[in-house]
Each structure stands twice: as C-alpha cells, then as structure tokens.
Amino acid sequence: xxxxxxxxxxxxxxxxxxxxxxxxxxxxxxxxxxxxxxxxxxxxxxxxxxxxxxxxxxxxxxxxxxxxxxxxxxxxxxxxxxxxxxxxxxxxxxxxxxxxxxxxxxxxxxxxxxxxxxxxxxxxxxxxxxxxxxxxxxxxxxxxxxxxxxxxxxxxxxxxxxxxxxxxxxxxxxxxxxxxxxxxxxxxxxxxxxxxxxxxxxxxxxxxxxxxxxxxxxxxxxxxxxxxxxxxxxxxxxxxxxxxxxxxxxxxxxxxxxxxxxxxxxxxxxxxxxxxxxxxxxxxxxxxxxxxxxxxxxxxxxxxxxxxxxxxxxxxxxxxxxxxxxxxxxxxxxxxxxxxxxxxxxxxxxxxxxxxxxxxxxxxxxxxxxxxxxxxxxxxxxxxxxxxxxxxxxxxxxxxxxxxxxxxxxxxxxxxxxxxxxxxxxxxxxxxxxxxxxxxxxxxxxxxxxxxxxxxxx
Amino acid sequence: xxxxxxxxxxxxxxxxxxxxxxxxxxxxxxxxxxxxxxxxxxxxxxxxxxxxxxxxxxxxxxxxxxxxxxxxxxxxxxxxxxxxxxxxxxxxxxxxxxxxxxxxxx
Numbered sequence: 001x002x003x004x005x006x007x008x009x010x011x012x013x014x015x016x017x018x019x020x021x022x023x024x025x026x027x028x029x030x031x032x033x034x035x036x037x038x039x040x041x042x043x044x045x046x047x048x049x050x051x052x053x054x055x056x057x058x059x060x061x062x063x064x065x066x067x068x069x070x071x072x073x074x075x076x077x078x079x080x081x082x083x084x085x086x087x088x089x090x091x092x093x094x095x096x097x098x099x100x101x102x103x104x105x106x107x108x109x110x111x112x113x114x115x116x117x118x119x120x121x122x123x124x125x126x127x128x129x130x131x132x133x134x135x136x137x138x139x140x141x142x143x144x145x146x147x148x149x150x151x152x153x154x155x156x157x158x159x160x161x162x163x164x165x166x167x168x169x170x171x172x173x174x175x176x177x178x179x180x181x182x183x184x185x186x187x188x189x190x191x192x193x194x195x196x197x198x199x200x201x202x203x204x205x206x207x208x209x210x211x212x213x214x215x216x217x218x219x220x221x222x223x224x225x226x227x228x229x230x231x232x233x234x235x236x237x238x239x240x241x242x243x244x245x246x247x248x249x250x251x252x253x254x255x256x257x258x259x260x261x262x263x264x265x266x267x268x269x270x271x272x273x274x275x276x277x278x279x280x281x282x283x284x285x286x287x288x289x290x291x292x293x294x295x296x297x298x299x300x301x302x303x304x305x306x307x308x309x310x311x312x313x314x315x316x317x318x319x320x321x322x323x324x325x326x327x328x329x330x331x332x333x334x335x336x337x338x339x340x341x342x343x344x345x346x347x348x349x350x351x352x353x354x355x356x357x358x359x360x361x362x363x364x365x366x367x368x369x370x371x372x373x374x375x376x377x378x379x380x381x382x383x384x385x386x387x388x389x390x391x392x393x394x395x396x397x398x399x400x401x402x403x404x405x406x407x408x409x410x411x412x413x414x415x416x417x418x419x420x421x422x423x424x425x426x427x428x429x430x431x432x433x434x435x436x437x438x439x440x441x442x443x444x445x446x447x448x449x450x451x452x453x454x455x456x457x458x
Numbered sequence: 459x460x461x462x463x464x465x466x467x468x469x470x471x472x473x474x475x476x477x478x479x480x481x482x483x484x485x486x487x488x489x490x491x492x493x494x495x496x497x498x499x500x501x502x503x504x505x506x507x508x509x510x511x512x513x514x515x516x517x518x519x520x521x522x523x524x525x526x527x528x529x530x531x532x533x534x535x536x537x538x539x540x541x542x543x544x545x546x547x548x549x550x551x552x553x554x555x556x557x558x559x560x561x562x563x564x
Contacts, residue, residue, distance in 0.1 A: 115525055122532045126539050133543045139550040143559050145543045150495060150556075153536050154486050157502035160529060161479055164509045168472075171517040173525065190472075217562040 001052045001059060002044075003067050003106050006037040011099035018092040027082050030095060031075065038071045045457075055174065056113040063110035065314055065457035066240045070105050073232050073321045074098070079436040080329045081225035094134055098229065101127035105237035109244065114163045114173040117241060121159070121205065125152045128234060132222040144221025151204065151214035159201025165194030166249075175248045183252050195250055195257050199264075202245070206238040208298055209268040212291050216275075219287030224335065227283065228328035231290040232321035239297045243313055246301055254304055261302045262394065268295035269401035276408045282331055283341045285408055286324070289367060292405060293320050299398060300382050303389040311455050312381040318454055319366065319374035319447055326363035326440035329433055330356055337427040346412060348421020356429060357416045359437045366444045368409040369402055374447035381451075464515070471512035478505035492544055492554045496537065503533050 010033040017026045041064055044050050049060035059067075078095075085091040104123030111117045129152060133145020167173060169191045170181035182191060200211065207215040219227045250257060268291060276288035293316075300312045331341065333356065338345045350357040366375035379402065386395050429437075447454060478501060485498025507526045514522025544554065551558045 115521075115528060118525075119528060119532070122536070126532075126535055129539050129543065133546055136546050137550075139547075140561055142543065142547040142550050143561055146492070146547045147559060147562075149536075149540050149543055150486075150492075150499075153499045153540065154483075154502075156532075156536075157479070157482065157499060157506065160503060160506040161509075163525075164506050164513065167510065167522055167525075168513040168516070171513075171519055173521055221562045 001050060001057065002040040003037050003059075003071075004103055006033060006040060007099055007103045007106065010034075010037075011096045011103070014092055014096040014099060018090070023086075023092060026092065026095070027078070027086075030078055030099070034071055034075045034078070038068055038075075041067045041071065051112075053116075056116050057107070057110050058112040059110050061458050062240075062244065062310055063106075065310075066109035066236070067106050068457065069314060069318045069321075069454075070102065070109070070233055070236055072318070073236065073325070074102055076322065076325050076436055076440060077225070077229055077232065079432055079439075080228060080325055080332070082432060083430060084223065084225045084332070094131060097127040097131055101131075102233070105233055108237045108241040111241070111244070112175050112248075114166070114175070114178075117245065118156075118160065118163060120237075121241070122156065124234060124237060125156075125205070128226075128230060131226045131229065132218060134226065135223045138223075140221040141223060144218045147214050147221075148218040151218075155201050155204030155211070157201075158197050158204070162194045162197030162199075162201055165190050165197065169194065175245070178249045179251070182250060192253070192256055195253060196260060198245065199257060199261065202238065202242045203264055206235065206242055206298070207291050207294050208264045209271045209291070209295075210264075212268065212272070212294075215291055216284055216287045219290065220281065220284045224283065224328055224332040227287070228325055228332075231286070231324050231328070235290065235294065235297075236317040236321060239294075239301075239313055239317060242298075243301055243310060247304065247306070247310070251304065258302050258304065261298060262391075265295050265298045265302055265394065266397055268292070268298065269398060273401045273404040273408075277404065279408070280343065281341050282343060282346065282412065283335075285412075286327060286331070289405070289408070290324065292401065293367075295401070296379060296382055296398060299386055299391075299394060302394065303386040303391045305385050305389050307458055308385050308388070310458050312378075312385045314458060315381055315447075315451060315454050316378035319378045319444065322440050322443045322447070323363045323366035323373075323375055326359055326437060326444065327367065329437055329440070330360045330363070333429055333433060334427055338423060338425050343411060343415045344422070346415040347419040349415075349427070350417040352421065353427050353429070355434070356427065356437075359441050360416060361413055362441050362444055364409040364412050366448075368406045370406075372445065372448055374444050374451070377448055377451045381455075468512060468516055471509060475505045475509035475512070478502075478508070490555055490557055492547075492556055495556065496540060496544075500533065500537070503529060 049058050101124045104120045107120030129149040132148045133142045135141035169187050170178045204211040272288045272291035279285040300309045335341045366373035369375045369379040383395050482498045482502030510522045
C-alpha cells in the first residue's frame with residue numbers, strides 16, 4: 001500500500017513541478033522517490049500479507065516481489081528516457097503519466113478482487129495510450145497511439161464481459177470466493193465462457209497470438225523510450241496479473257483452459273519468431289522478439305505449478321526487461337545519431353564504439369538465451385517447469401522456436417562486428433546512458449551467475 | 459415497476475447483453491470510421507453494464523452495481539483520451555477513416 005501512496009504522491013509532485021519551476025531538479029527527486037518506494041515495499045516482505053480496502057488488495061510476497069521488480073525496471077527506464085523527454089517534449093507531463101501508470105502496474109500485481117484488476121489495467125493502459133501518441137507532430141506516433149487505444153479498449157470489453165460472467169456464476173468479485181464457487185460446478189458453461197473471455201482480454205494486453213496484431217505497429221510507431229516501457233513494465237505487469245488470476249481463481253479448471261492457452265503459446269512462438277526473421281528494421285525486430293518472449297512467459301502459465309511458476313515468471317520478466325532496456329537504449333543512441341533504425345545503422349559499430357557493441361552483444365545473447373547470460377536461466381526455469389508438469393511437447397516446440405530466435409539476434413551481432421561501416425557518422429553516448437548501460441549489462445551477467453538473488457523473493 | 463423487472467427471467471438479460479455485445483464487436487471489426495468504432499466499443503461496455511446490473515439483482519449484492527460505476531468512469535476517461543488521440547491523428551492525416559492507418563507495416 002505504501003508503494004501505491006509513494007508512487008501517486010510522486011506523480012502529483014511531478015505534475016506540480018511545471019508550475020513551481022522545478023523542472024531541473026525533478027529527475028533526481030523521481031529517482032530518490034522510486035528508491036524509497038523500493039525500500040518501503042521491501043519492509044513488509046515475509047510478514048503476514050498486508051490486506052487493504054476490505055480485502056481488495058493483498059500485499060503478499062508475490063505482490064511485493066513483482067512490485068520490487070517493476071520499480072527496479074522503472075528506475076532503469078527513467079535513466080534511459082530522461083534525455084529524450086527533457087529535450088523533445090514536456091517532460092513533467094510524461095513523467096507524471098509514467099508514474100501514474102506504475103500505480104496501475106502495482107495494483108495489477110497485488111489485486112485480490114476483479115475490480116482492482118480492471119482498474120489497475122485501465123490506469124496502466126490509459127496512461128500508456130497517451131505516451132504512445134506523445135510525439136504529436138509525428139504521424140507514426142499518433143497512428144501507433146490510436147491503434148493501441150482502439151485495440152486496448154476492444155480488449156477491455158472482452159475482459160469486462162468475462163468478469164461479469166464470472167460474477168454471474170460466483171456472486172462476488174473476490175478471488176478467494178470465486179475460487180470456492182468454481183469448485184462447486186454451478187453453471188459450467190457460463191463459468192467456462194467467462195474464463196475464456198478473461199483469457200482473451202488478458203492475451204490482448206499481453207500480446208499473445210492471434211491477439212498480437214496491434215503490437216508490432218504500436219511498438220514500431222511509438223517513440224523508442226515509450227516502446228521500451230511497453231516492452232518491459234507493461235509486459236511484466238500483464239503477466240503477473242495473468243498468472244495471479246489463473247493461479248488463485250481457476251486452478252481447478254486447469255484441464256479446460258490450459259489446452260486453449262497451449263495453442264496460443266504455440267501460435268505466438270512460431271508467428272513471432274518467423275516474422276521477426278524477415279524484418280529489416282531493428283526496432284520492429286525487437287517488437288516481434290517481445291511478442292516471442294510473451295510466448296515463453298505464457299508457457300509458465302500453461303504449466304501451472306504453483307510458486308515454481310511464479311518464480312519462473314518473476315525471474316524471466318526481470319532479466320528479459322533488463323536486457324530489453326539495454327537493447328532499446330543502444331537502438332535509441334544509434335538511431336538518434338544516424339537517423340535510421342535498420343540493421344545498416346549498426347554496421348561497423350564494433351570498430352567505432354567498442355563499449356556500445358559489447359553492451360548490445362550481451363543484450364542480444366541474453367534475449368536469445370545463450371548460457372553465460374541471465375536470459376538462458378530465464379528460459380531454463382520456464383522449460384524446467386514445463387517438463388515437471390509433463391508438457392514435454394511444448395518444450396520441444398519452444399526450443400525449436402528459440403533456435404529460430406538465435407538467427408535474428410545474431411543478425412545484429414553480425415552487422416555490428418563483421419560488416420564495414422558505410423556512413424561514418426560518429427555515435428556519441430551521454431554519461432547517463434553510459435551509466436544505465438553499465439548497470440543493465442552488469443545485471444544481465446550477474447543475475448545469470450546468481451539467479452537465487454531473485455528467485456528467493458517469492 | 460420493480461416487480462415487472464423482477465419478473466423477467468435472467469436468461470433474457472444474458473441473451474440481450476450477448477446480442478448487444480456481439481453487435482459492438484461486429485461494429486469494431488467491420489466499420490471503417492473511427493468515431494463509429496468508438497461508439498461500438500461503448501456499446502460493448504454498456505452491454506456489460508446491463509448484464510452486471512442484472513446479476514447484481516440476481517445475487518441481491520450491491521458490488522455489481524458499484525462495478526458499473528467504475529466501468530462508466532473508466533469508459534469516460536478512455537473516451538476523453540481516445541478523442542484527444544483522434545484529434546492528433548486527424549491533424550496529421552486529415553481523415554478519421556481508419557484505412558489511412560497504413561504507414562506502419564512490415
């Protein structure tokens with residue numbers, strides 16, 4: 001709860017910063033505020049679950065672990081995005097929107113009532129619709145914002161219909177009450193329809209195929225820092241909410257819904273990985289890669305295995321987000337200097353910018369899941385979890401999809417090291433970007449060596 | 459009046475809401491004008507509201523009706539943001555037809 005209060009207060013303070021002529025000092029204040037939110041969130045760790053608002057929010061270890069993870073990612077994201085927002089747009093409005101969307105994300109990981117799930121998703125989404133369209137003069141950005149808004153509100157309709165049918169079966173929005181009444185088998189058809197509609201709504205938000213078609217366009221058109229936010233914080237919150245709902249409410253119906261989700265995972269893995277191979281723009285390739293990672297994450301929900309699944313999702317989302325922020329920061333720096341986002345922009349980077357190239361290679365290896373990096377262990381835990389619940393076929397399919405993934409991640413590495421530079425435009429890296437790239441690379445390597453640091457959070 | 463409403467079987471509400479919801483879905487999928495698509499999304503949300511109120515009456519539980527207020531508040535916020543984005547899009551493309559949304563592809 002204290003997390004929500006700190007984040008909301010920080011958002012309101014950020015809005016006032018414009019009036020109070022406090023813009024220059026704002027950025028350190030936000031970072032200190034996020035650090036405070038992390039500290040106070042951790043204070044309730046391993047105590048009895050904190051129950052708020054007549055049991056609508058439960059801050060148990062799951063909620064605290066994901067809140068911490070979200071705050072860490074947001075902290076890195078702010079360091080990455082500061083320059084863009086200070087130079088290009090009105091920073092205070094957009095920073096405030098990001099902080100308010102964090103409030104939605106924290107509600108999405110700590111809800112114990114479908115009302116809070118709905119409100120959390122909407123608080124998060126509405127802020128991000130505005131952020132996606134924030135580059136007002138750019139037709140691509142407004143197109144991305146509009147598509148995101150349209151598909152997001154369409155998905156909300158399905159989510160709400162699902163919530164309503166579940167309410168019709170159980171007579172309550174409380175997750176525990178719903179779980180108990182689902183076991184009683186009243187109105188099985190209505191219950192199953194509700195569960196499937198909820199799954200469709202959440203699959204839209206989490207960009208699982210065949211409900212992913214908006215994602216590449218939106219990720220491509222939105223300003224690069226906003227894309228990084230959508231691919232990290234929004235995805236983490238969406239999967240935590242997805243897991244929490246199906247883990248607490250519908251474990252008894254796992255036989256019915258896991259078959260449907262199985263097909264969604266297989267479709268996601270193949271469509272995204274095969275389409276990513278054909279891309280010429282690195283930003284669009286990263287968009288498809290983010291959809292592919294949604295597929296691996298959904299595997300952990302298909303192979304529902306209690307806290308082991310939760311740990312796999314926590315570790316996967318955190319390591320994936322750290323590497324993704326790394327990749328998008330490099331993309332932002334390079335595309336800003338060279339004015340293009342295709343693979344050609346990265347050619348010869350290995351000679352001119354050894355630091356940037358090394359960072360990019362570590363990020364790509366982690367996203368591809370190559371052993372020394374954290375991304376490998378993320379996939380390892382998800383696959384291991386699936387094997388334990390006898391989903392061997394799914395693991396074989398996922399390994400094949402990951403092999404396709406290696407191809408397009410290595411295309412970036414080949415462009416960086418084995419192609420001569422053609423444009424000779426210097427790429428300069430600011431001090432703040434150097435710091436964030438140093439931290440993300442260090443985290444990617446260290447979390448791969450010490451995964452227990454994260455896994456013991458739940 | 460309330461006696462008359464209570465006399466209507468619950469299934470009728472479910473069928474009516476499902477039909478309204480489906481009309482909304484079809485509108486989103488097949489209409490090309492952005493404003494009409496907005497209206498269709500609103501229709502989907504209001505179909506849900508109707509069903510929520512019907513279920514709240516069935517269970518004699520106020521939380522379903524309170525949820526309707528949340529839905530309406532969120533829908534209002536969503537439309538405010540959506541229309542603002544539509545204005546920005548119109549300034550860039552001079553049209554509210556969603557067929558102009560074809561710059562992003564690959």
